[in-house]
Amino acid sequence: MSNIQQTLSIIKPDAVERNLDSEIKEIFINKGFKIVKEKKIQLTKSEAEQFYKVHETKPFYNDLCSYLSSGPILVMILEKENAVLANREVMGATNPKDANEGTIRKKFGISIDKNSVHGSDSIDNATIEINFFFKD
Numbered sequence: 001m002s003n004i005q006q007t008l009s010i011i012k013p014d015a016v017e018r019n020l021d022s023e024i025k026e027i028f029i030n031k032g033f034k035i036v037k038e039k040k041i042q043l044t045k046s047e048a049e050q051f052y053k054v055h056e057t058k059p060f061y062n063d064l065c066s067y068l069s070s071g072p073i074l075v076m077i078l079e080k081e082n083a084v085l086a087n088r089e090v091m092g093a094t095n096p097k098d099a100n101e102g103t104i105r106k107k108f109g110i111s112i113d114k115n116s117v118h119g120s121d122s123i124d125n126a127t128i129e130i131n132f133f134f135k136d
Helices: 013-017 021-030 045-051 061-068 083-091 104-108 123-134
Strands: 004-011 034-041 073-081 117-119
Touching: 004 021, 004 083, 004 123, 013 021, 013 073, 021 034, 021 073, 021 083, 021 104, 034 123, 045 061, 045 123, 073 083, 073 123, 083 104, 083 117, 083 123, 104 117
Parallel strands: none
Antiparallel strands: 004 073, 004 117, 034 073
16 A cells, blocks of 8 residues: 655755755655645745744754745655655755765755755644645
8 A cells, every 4th residue: 555645845045055956856856756846935034933833942943944044945845655754864864964875965965054955754744834835
């Protein structure tokens, strides 16, 4: 029985700034993901705060929101069997230094903050995050 899921992926400002969007999308496609929808947007600080609300008690919250709203981002809905987990494997660890060879963050991440990509961390959050950016 197949378990097709959707997950949210964001190509963050540091990667968009370095024109890595096409290369990162290519990685997802080569790993069997289907890009269902995508759009390039620029978040305001308050939109970033809403998006990262789950982290608002954490010390890095303000920097995270400032960073996500610092430049254009590319948001995508990715679809694949077990998409949430598969996307996290392709992205690699949050800190590029800890990420496995061949992962997006190992290849392109600059730092723990500027780690090039975001992906939903659970099926529930994937639904919430997809609706945040793609509510019709």
